[in-house]
Amino acid sequence: MVIGQSFIPLSIMIAMCFYLLSLTTSFIPVKILPKKNLVEYGTMVLAFVSTVIMMLSRGIDTSKAPFQTLYESLILFSSCICFIYLVFSLKYKISFLNGLVALVSFSVLLYATLKSDSEITFLPPALQSFWFVPHVLLYFIAYGLLTFSCLLSMHGLLKHIRKKGEISVKTAKLSYTSMFIGLIFLTFGLITGSIWAQRAWGDYWSWDPKENWALISWLIYLIIIHQFKSMKNIRKMFTVLNIVAYASVLFTYLGIQTLPTAVKSKHIYKEALSEKPQRKPVS
């Protein structure tokens, strides 16, 4: 099957199907499907396994970690969101979030399949670093945690708007916990990125637009952590701020290309077909 300009691996199609199945299941009442939670969780596990298989096979094919292109990073992003949800589900009863997580993970995979940089490319010398894998992994685990936290906040806020009640303590606490751990991973991501940049280019910080936005999102979360206790209506304020902060994370990941300063950035994902078209004379 071909969508956009790429060939879609079977495992990605299977993962997308499982996400859709999980999403559909979340709408079915427990009366009709008594083991609804188990089916939801099972399909999410299968979707996660499918994306991991895809990444592993791509990694084996190319003998490198499949984190280089936007296409690859989106698949990793979707896996991380799903993984974080599955881990939190083991301890907390959050099946109410299943549909939302499945929808987001499915959308991320769909977006990946529409990207034109799915072809396997060789690793340039600057990316051949020990720090490449830990830096990317730490960041995407952070993105997964912050996405999960934002989804919880969105769920809480929607419920609050609909029922005009207080945002539940459980939702707010869980959202805060995942945000706090996400911030820790963001910090480690920043540290590993700085060390890598120092080893590759001599500057641990070069005020590149991507670096700047990573710093901005880190500072936003830091300000929330420092300030939320002194806020009135603490849970509602935290929920709103958490959603706003997440917008900065999304922009750091996907929006940098739109900035006027992005042209000189070393961190921009280059789409394979952005090369100038080749002209061939009529033979």
Added chain:
Amino acid sequence: MFLSWLVLIISIFFGTLGSLIFPFENAGIRTITGVILGLLLAFINPLVWDRLVNISKSKKFIILLMAISMMLTLLGTFIIQKATTAEYFKIYGKFASQILFYLSFQDLFNSSIFITCLTLIGISIGVYLVYKKNTLSPRDIGITLIHLAVIFIFIGAMVGKILADKGVLALSIGDVSDQYQSQIKSSSCNFDCATSYLEFQKNINKGFLKKLPLTIRLDQFKIENYPTEYRMYLLHFNHKLKTYETTTSWAIKEMKKGSKPQGTNLQIKEITLEKDNFYKLIVKDIGDDKKQKVMRFNTENPNIITLDQSKKALTIAKKSSGVKKYLSKVTLLNHQKNIVSSYDILVNRPLILGSYYIFQSSYDSQNKNLSIFEIVYDPGVVYVFTGFFLLTVGVLLSLFSRVRTL
């Protein structure tokens, strides 16, 4: 809140004044000295001392500074940095450009206001730590280390700002040198260009040479490429220009049996590389005629095979996969010209001589024996990395010692 603003304004005022009048060469040093002087003058009155200390260590003041720094950083991602005056006039117009120049926002991250904010954050966190109680209690040690880490990072950045140097060293195979060309901007240099080297040549007599701790001899310079790959290109006929233009392409190795290259009505049945540099492609037309076709593409002298009424065509051509490795084998000699050691400099594997970092930076496409190195001297790195270490430990400890909850 009023006094927070007062401290900030005094510091910014003296920071800006310092950046204009102090006789130091480095703008960063001028600003930092100005800020410190501003704060000292603000603190000198014993009547306001306690209150100003209270403000400096207050969470609100630090948050305010963080918010300002964040807004300035955000602005720096929207305003093009370090462009030429002509470019600013063209993009923003003369009036807006003059405002940018007045505020030094064309180089925002080195501007007085930005450096002042960062310096104040560092000082405020320092004051907070000095006056904070129970900093070493098991409950608070993590948080203390995190704040201490930030101070270390700021100190490292300041030391770097004041003492760091950058330069270029270009060596041909067999060349020996213990000097480099100092203070040449190398940010524009990458592996596809030799900008830095061109600047090096241009400025060789203008700049000044600085000594390295050891002498370097280049023994070997090698550029290793990835194997060449073949790609199939889908071409579209441009009637105006009377040429075929590429609309999309696929790596041959990814074209599997049964796949359908998008934009065509073809389904691949077989694709094989023959001995005489030809790719044989067997396809099934899944459009109107449903026939099976055999196409042969010359890889050495690419030919075009037209599809539906010659509007579209296919070709297979070589595509360079890029550079795999840049390797400079160097020998280090002491001042008596005795061999000390040898080292392989690669991207991501600089040669470290004390606070000197020697990076593989570029090469000359005309002279493949010439390797170009970037020399970075930054004694602040050690403080920054100590800060990173403290930050890591602090964050991990804070996980167990003090988790805030809603």
